[in-house]
Amino acid sequence: MTCPCRVLCLVPKPECSKAQGQLPRHRATGPGLAKQVMTLPLFSGLDHHVLERLMADSTALGLERRSLLFSAGSPADCFYIVLDGQVKLSALTPDGRESIVEVFTPVSSFGEAAMLSNSVFPLHAEVIEDATLIRVGRRAFVATLKSDPIVGYRMLAGMCRWHQRLASEIHHLKQIPPWQRVAEFLLALTDTQAGQAVVSLPFNKEILASRVGIRRESLSRVLARLRDMGVSTEGNSVRIDDVASLRQRCAAAQ
């Protein structure tokens, strides 16, 4: 279902009659929501009022698991921001198997590429965990972008930083062995620098395996092997006995 509050009011104003807190299942509203959105690489460093102009014809969506957002080939007249839940982008291989390209968790965005290129979505997008999304319409976004040079500049810089991340992931996939990718993934989930840490996996192991580029059976084996290094898993929660030592092993091995 579509959120009753069709037009987003990121920053409530006196003349705004839209009720706040209507985003289904989502905690932040108003300024809090804006703050979350600003953490996106695309929007980093932009002013509130610019953000409002960019998202002038955006709508909020509450979607249930298995909803199809769009499929490959459909026209890209918007892009999406994930506030809650999870959305999976996948491609269908020629023989009909599905290959998960990416999973988006809060707070992230996807589809800008297709929208700005004025083309169609190249992938399927499916909600895999009941989600709250913002659907950012093309018109206002592009209009704002064209009217203010600084906006484009900031967004460009943000995209560039994101590119570095992608490039480094490519580097990882090529040079780092799977067990280490798993270990580093786990380490990236915690802020603690030494001693023990407990992290909870942001998604199930099927998808985690896909993220690091191995089969789920292999992931099981890797996790079994990591047990010898003081990493114990139980359901969604993972306990790392000695963060520093694991970090060191990763650095040393490679």
Add this chain to the structure above:
Amino acid sequence: MTCPCRVLCLVPKPECSKAQGQLPRHRATGPGLAKQVMTLPLFSGLDHHVLERLMADSTALGLERRSLLFSAGSPADCFYIVLDGQVKLSALTPDGRESIVEVFTPVSSFGEAAMLSNSVFPLHAEVIEDATLIRVGRRAFVATLKSDPIVGYRMLAGMCRWHQRLASEIHHLKQIPPWQRVAEFLLALTDTQAGQAVVSLPFNKEILASRVGIRRESLSRVLARLRDMGVSTEGNSVRIDDVASLRQRCAAAQ
């Protein structure tokens, strides 16, 4: 050595006293050069005069093999366009081994990310085949970018397309077995849809191996295996006996 023509004149004007044809070992000059530069995703769809403003304080470089363009950590006050030759971007792993992140061949650009992010280069850049480059200075580029909204918009779209390419490469590395990545790399080098095709490798096999994410020994074995599928290699040239059939095998296997 630095090109004697320090300031680029993409489109020669009456008052421009710089001699044309001074770019070492490079064929195109003036309008031809501009045409080449415009093929970059970053510049796609921009006008000539905008291009000139963007590149106002750019210089041409002729560099020999093994020249170090920049190393990780040095301030990013420019980016580079490869007109001729090859430049390798690499990282040094903790144990001192080198890992090649990317190789840039004509016509491509690199370093925009670091420059626009106002930070430092994260990688080493080394010329691996005598090269002709354009060094695009930060000042004029950013100034133009900030003054003209359309420029930023176009560049953003270009970056987004590039982003799709990176994302798809990540997908490949995760889901496609090495021999198939090699096969698809070869197939991507030719336009022919059926029958025989002869392609020449754009770089040596050490680097090709690095591109597809395997060791050079493995590449040798893969190429040996591909021989059974009608792919014969001899030095830099590769002959594919039946393009269509190889394509089909790639599609079927996965």
Add this chain to the structure above:
DNA sequence: ACGTGCCCTTGACTTTCGTCAGGCAAAAAG
């Protein structure tokens, strides 16, 4: 209570990749 589907794990087996080592040919350097 029972069946069903989902998620995860494990074992046995196959395939492949990485590593170490050796060797060959052509080009470059002495």
Add this chain to the structure above:
DNA sequence: CTTTTTGCCTGACGAAAGTCAAGGGCACGT
């Protein structure tokens, strides 16, 4: 002309990932 370097191939071996198959634990609905 000899030596060195460079690029490439190949064999042997071990480690590791993929594949196939089976089974356990758990939540769910009936």
